[in-house]
Amino acid sequence: MAKQWLNKVLELGEVKGGLAWGRFLFDGNRWVTLMEQAPKGKLVGTDYHGNRYFENEGDIYTRKRFVIYAEKRTNAYNPTSVPPEWHAWLNYINDYEPTTFDYKPPVYALKAEVTATGTPKGAWADPDKRNWLKYSAWAPPSSGARGGKA
Template sequence: MVSLARTIRSIRRVGIKEWWHQMQYIGDAKSGRLVGTDQFGNRYFENLNPEEEIPGRHRWVDFAQHDYNATQVPPEWHSWISHIRKDPPTEDRVVQNLSPPWKTPWNENLTGTRGAFRTYNTTKPKYEAWQPKTAARA
């Protein structure tokens, strides 16, 4: 439950504009340390104060796009948000050193959009659809 004191404290920390943005998108007013951003422009935050955040919900992402989904989070950031990794990718030397130079940039899942992959066939079909033949009446 959000108290009036917590709401006022959050408005003071993040400002009216950011507070309103958070209320519209995540439904809660949060304030924390900006940990980093990814190639999509998503911002990742963390608040380690146990009095302000529920344990397990102290890491969150602020999506750059209004029409967001979970596939817009790259794997290295997903592992940090899900508490698989302790350190964020910006501070974790293992993640930074293991990224191979041939690795392609992460693309979101485009299923349901115009950019979705669709298979196609270049061979002639084995059968043709039946077309009824109609004769003109006399």
């Protein structure tokens, strides 16, 4: 029984390898979600960002529904990756599961994208970080450019 429970937690958390175990244990958010809810939760669906949505019928009303974000970096969850149709279901605005309900966005709505704010190009949290030069070195003028007497 305990082995089945642990296997389900590891499968949902996609924990593979030693470094992944360290991140899994360090990340309290994912730890609590997976250890307390995931073994009992039923997978409802997955959105186009890769986020997985679960429902646990045995839990209290406001804690029945939860999401496991597709982002694997520790503490790098971005709630803006939840599309409007899943946001409505997740926050009890409606009870229609987007997998069974044909959601038609308004004509003026754009496709929901992840908001990429707070991480400039050279930020440590940016996965594509580079050593960006923040200055240009001063080069003294050559002696021939003075135009004066030597």
